[in-house]
Amino acid sequence: MVVTTMKIALIQPPSGTPALKVPPLGLGYITAVLKRSHIEAKVIDLNVENISLSTYLSREKPEVVGVSSIVTNARQALEIARKTKNILPKSFVVLGGPYLSMMGDRLVTRHKEVDATLRGEAEFTFPELIKRLRNGESLDDVEGLIFREDDEIKSNSPSNPIDPLDQIPYPAREELKMELYGENAGSIFTSRGCPYQCIFCSRPVFGRKWRGHSPDYVLGEIQHLREYYGISNLSVLDDNFTVDSDRAERILDGIIAKKWKLNLYFWNGIRVDHMTRNLLLKMRKTGCTAINYGVESVDPEVISFIRKGVSLDQVEKTIRLTREIGIRANIFLMLGNPGDTAKVADKIMAFVGKVQVDGVHLSMATPLLGTKFWDWVEKNGCWLDYDREELLDWPIDDVDESYPVFETPDFTTYERIKAYRKTRNLLKEKGLLI
Ligand code: B12
Numbered sequence: 001m002v003v004t005t006m007k008i009a010l011i012q013p014p015s016g017t018p019a020l021k022v023p024p025l026g027l028g029y030i031t032a033v034l035k036r037s038h039i040e041a042k043v044i045d046l047n048v049e050n051i052s053l054s055t056y057l058s059r060e061k062p063e064v065v066g067v068s069s070i071v072t073n074a075r076q077a078l079e080i081a082r083k084t085k086n087i088l089p090k091s092f093v094v095l096g097g098p099y100l101s102m103m104g105d106r107l108v109t110r111h112k113e114v115d116a117t118l119r120g121e122a123e124f125t126f127p128e129l130i131k132r133l134r135n136g137e138s139l140d141d142v143e144g145l146i147f148r149e150d151d152e153i154k155s156n157s158p159s160n161p162i163d164p165l166d167q168i169p170y171p172a173r174e175e176l177k178m179e180l181y182g183e184n185a186g187s188i189f190t191s192r193g194c195p196y197q198c199i200f201c202s203r204p205v206f207g208r209k210w211r212g213h214s215p216d217y218v219l220g221e222i223q224h225l226r227e228y229y230g231i232s233n234l235s236v237l238d239d240n241f242t243v244d245s246d247r248a249e250r251i252l253d254g255i256i257a258k259k260w261k262l263n264l265y266f267w268n269g270i271r272v273d274h275m276t277r278n279l280l281l282k283m284r285k286t287g288c289t290a291i292n293y294g295v296e297s298v299d300p301e302v303i304s305f306i307r308k309g310v311s312l313d314q315v316e317k318t319i320r321l322t323r324e325i326g327i328r329a330n331i332f333l334m335l336g337n338p339g340d341t342a343k344v345a346d347k348i349m350a351f352v353g354k355v356q357v358d359g360v361h362l363s364m365a366t367p368l369l370g371t372k373f374w375d376w377v378e379k380n381g382c383w384l385d386y387d388r389e390e391l392l393d394w395p396i397d398d399v400d401e402s403y404p405v406f407e408t409p410d411f412t413t414y415e416r417i418k419a420y421r422k423t424r425n426l427l428k429e430k431g432l433l434i
């Protein structure tokens with residue numbers, strides 16, 4: 001397909017409830033790299049913008065429509081692709097993001113409304129794709145691309161993780177409606193990837209190779225957020241902020257030296273075994289108010305089974321230390337991991353009774369394609385009525401109505417739902433559910 005003029009729309013699909021009001025940083029990074037080459041793209045986040053997509057498409061007629069997707073908005077992403085093709089049959093529709101990055105070639109194979117998917121980090125591959133489309137060149141070696149050509153599906157080799165990370169510009173937040181993101185407007189990535197082996201964790205985009213931005217890059221981005229958007233709530237979204245503790249300390253030292261008043265929140269989970277008194281004290285000094293620790297289970301056998309690589313002793317010690325230093329210690333827990341039984345509710349409540357935590361984020365354990373957890377269910381569990389081909393019914397797993405997608409002989413569907421609801425209710429009664 002040859003596209004001669006290049007009008008590009010990048011769309012973040014709506015995610016249903018709860019609404020996701022977090023700036024789409026992935027689209028922001030891509031837009032920033034495009035801008036460096038003087039290519040414009042219009043970013044539309046349907047979670048916060050009240051516009052009719054059909055009207056927009058009919059009026060503006062973008063030639064390339066890129067749609068971002070995670071597993072919970074995959075259905076909406078495909079719906080946007082369909083709508084686009086109905087209104088603009090000649091447009092080139094490409095999907096990106098974590099969902100399709102774990103799906104292999106099955107989306108392009110099954111969905112004629114999707115011309116291509118672009119797996120992995122796309123700051124360099126997407127501009128390359130645009131260049132090829134604009135010049136009518138072959139798409140054969142655009143890394144990460146899976147596309148349809150004359151009814152044949154072609155799958156190019158994957159792209160490499162971007163390294164060094166500082167070569168990418170800050171996300172083009174000026175192209176986002178930053179005023180609509182409330183306290184999440186200050187979301188930031190200081191690193192990508194994680195080298196650990198937790199069996200449930202899907203890292204289809206950032207992968208296992210950890211890469212950190214330099215402290216100078218990070219401090220510059222925080223300064224930009226403060227100056228241009230008046231941000232004081234800073235949410236660090238890294239998969240693993242503390243892999244390089246020296247780098248982490250230098251970032252914190254920089255914030256302290258600049259005397260910035262920040263409400264720093266380590267939102268996406270920090271490993272308890274990476275925490276030291278020194279790091280915590282520095283976090284406190286920067287204005288850090290809360291840390292979410294990725295604990296996942298309070299059962300030592302389950303922790304070992306899911307290869308979290310920490311001990312309950314470390315969990316308890318780090319939570320105590322965090323609270324002692326004056327930072328709220330929240331924990332992420334999953335219910336229904338390999339090894340869990342109907343007793344899990346009691347175990348969780350006994351744990352939170354013994355170890356004072358400030359909050360618990362409870363999820364129903366749900367396997368993502370490509371993980372060892374998925375393979376374990378294939379071998380040891382029994383899938384319930386669930387779309388395993390496209391994962392379009394993947395349950396949002398941290399709400400009351402969540403449901404299991406598999407059961408095991410020693411932890412049945414009924415028991416899973418009962419234990420999940422019971423734990424959530426008990427945590428709610430104690431004011432601990434976050
Ligand atoms: C912020 C975040 C959230 C936020 C908002 C999500 C959002 N705005 O989409 C919140 C808190 C709401 C959230 C919730 C959930 N999340 Co979340 N979340 C993240 C997190 C930490 C960061 C996302 C992000 O901004 N990344 C940064 C940017 C730079 O990366 P990116 O978006 O992937 O973009 C790059 C590429 O993917 C690509 N790309 C992206 N879009 C597009 C579009 C096009 C056209 C192209 C070509 C390329 C492209 O280029 C970008 C630059 O390289 C990721 C973890 C991670 N490491 O990404 C998990 C992650 C996306 N979440 C995940 C999950 C499972 C969830 C939950 C289901 C968990 C739960 N407990 O319920 C819920 C869903 C809730 C719901 N209602 O739907 C998974 C998704 C797995 C998957 N394979 O789809 C991830 C990957 C975490 C993980 N390791 O498992 N999440």
Ligand code: SF4
Pocket residue numbers: 194195196197198201202239240269271294
């Ligand atoms: S859960 Fe956290 S520590 Fe484990 S592999 Fe994923 S990002 Fe790394």
